[in-house]
Amino acid sequence: MSAAAADPRIAGGRLTIDLDALAANYRALAQRSAPAIAAAVVKADAYGIGLERAAPALAAAGCTRFFVALPGEGVKLRQLLPGAEIFVLSGVFDEASAAVMAEAGLVPVLNSLNQIEIWARFWRARGSRRPCAIHVDTGMSRLGLTVDEALGLAARNGSDHAITPILVMSHLACADTPDHPKNRTQLESFQRIRQAFSGVDSSLANSAGIFLGPEFTFEVTRPGVALFGGVAVEGIENPLRPVVTAEARIIQIRHVRAGETASYGATVTLDRDTVIAVAATGYADGYHRALSGSGVPLREAVAAGGTGFVAGHEVPVLGRVTMDLTLFDITDVPEDAVTEGDWIELFGANIPLEKAAKAAGTIGYELLTSLGRRYWRRNVNSTGSQ
Numbered sequence: 260m261s262a263a264a265a266d267p268r269i270a271g272g273r274l275t276i277d278l279d280a281l282a283a284n285y286r287a288l289a290q291r292s293a294p295a296i297a298a299a300v301v302k303a304d305a306y307g308i309g310l311e312r313a314a315p316a317l318a319a320a321g322c323t324r325f326f327v328a329l330p331g332e333g334v335k336l337r338q339l340l341p342g343a344e345i346f347v348l349s350g351v352f353d354e355a356s357a358a359v360m361a362e363a364g365l366v367p368v369l370n371s372l373n374q375i376e377i378w379a380r381f382w383r384a385r386g387s388r389r390p391c392a393i394h395v396d397t398g399m400s401r402l403g404l405t406v407d408e409a410l411g412l413a414a415r416n417g418s419d420h421a422i423t424p425i426l427v428m429s430h431l432a433c434a435d436t437p438d439h440p441k442n443r444t445q446l447e448s449f450q451r452i453r454q455a456f457s458g459v460d461s462s463l464a465n466s467a468g469i470f471l472g473p474e475f476t477f478e479v480t481r482p483g484v485a486l487f488g489g490v491a492v493e494g495i496e497n498p499l500r501p502v503v504t505a506e507a508r509i510i511q512i513r514h515v516r517a518g519e520t521a522s523y524g525a526t527v528t529l530d531r532d533t534v535i536a537v538a539a540t541g542y543a544d545g546y547h548r549a550l551s552g553s554g555v556p557l558r559e560a561v562a563a564g565g566t567g568f569v570a571g572h573e574v575p576v577l578g579r580v581t582m583d584l585t586l587f588d589i590t591d592v593p594e595d596a597v598t599e600g601d602w603i604e605l606f607g608a609n610i611p612l613e614k615a616a617k618a619a620g621t622i623g624y625e626l627l628t629s630l631g632r633r634y635w636r637r638n639v640n641s642t643g644s645q
């Protein structure tokens with residue numbers, strides 16, 4: 260984040276981050292996970308809210324185990340939390356990356372026999388061993404050893420002691436769809452793996468997986484998006500609190516005649532005299548172009564596009580979202596209720612993250628992690644003070 264963006268006097272957008280809600284969400288997920296331990300997944304800069312704020316707040320709420328996607332994220336997290344156990348989902352790429360991870364005391368999640376060999380060779384050369392996690396692919400066709408490779412490894416490793424796994428894990432493809440048969444088949448594969456690695460902690464559930472029931476939680480759960488207020492499973496009541504409110508400053512208010520068009524491509528013709536709030540956010544800030552009120556042929560999810568919330572009213576995006584600016588139709592908001600310089604909410608307290616995401620044809624995860632670097636980020640506690 261640049262210094263300019265951090266200066267509230269001149270920022271075009273602001274993010275209000277409720278760390279009490281984050282801590283409460285962690286505690287709620289930990290309680291649902293019990294007797295399993297809830298780790299926290301803080302990859303992608305803690306889902307866009309900022310690792311340097313999220314990690315200490317989670318640690319203060321009692322979290323001691325963290326997952327990140329890449330070694331660089333682990334190095335940054337190590338500086339914030341010297342005593343935490345930090346798992347790196349990418350595993351090691353080669354000897355050089357193993358050295359960086361060793362120095363920072365990170366635990367690689369090893370995803371292939373090749374990665375296992377890299378880590379084992381690195382420590383063999385130093386006459387030592389260090390903990391690692393093993394990731395088994397039970398149905399994502401993404402990262403991980405095959406089930407057969409993992410079973411073979413478990414049988415061999417007892418004798419040659421090449422590595423010291425402290426966690427064996429897998430990842431669910433369809434946890435957000437509780438009735439999907441894949442949840443059951445992945446669970447059954449994972450149970451076989453777990454038996455083969457007896458005495459080693461095991462982990463299967465992401466946020467949504469925690470809500471599938473107690474047989475999915477094992478010893479460790481790995482919630483990510485639910486910590487940050489995202490809806491893990493559609494259709495169930497979200498017991499978690501929103502953490503982020505995103506707003507943009509209204510920098511101009513326009514009175515435009517019926518018959519005029521608005522924004523690039525002239526994709527909307529005004530059918531009435533219209534009051535337009537021009538807000539300082541755009542796709543460069545992660546306010547996706549797919550949220551445009553019109554003129555985005557590929558979006559099929561929601562015809563009407565995104566909405567903003569200002570002066571107690573939900574108002575539609577008008578025409579295309581542009582790089583730095585978005586137009587909102589505030590004709591229905593009483594005159595004088597909004598003035599230039601006011602903030603309009605993009606999502607958060609009044610417009611659920613999921614609703615904004617759906618309007619963009621995407622998911623809350625993507626809206627959060629694409630929040631740009633131009634926002635002024637401020638912490639707030641739930642009572643409203645900064």
Ligand SMILES: *Cc1c(COP(=O)(O)O)cnc(C)c1O
Nearest residue numbers: 300430465466467481482483484
């Ligand atoms: C991102 C990720 C998680 C967290 O998933 P959420 O759906 O955000 O809870 C857990 N495990 C793995 C392997 C992941 O990649």
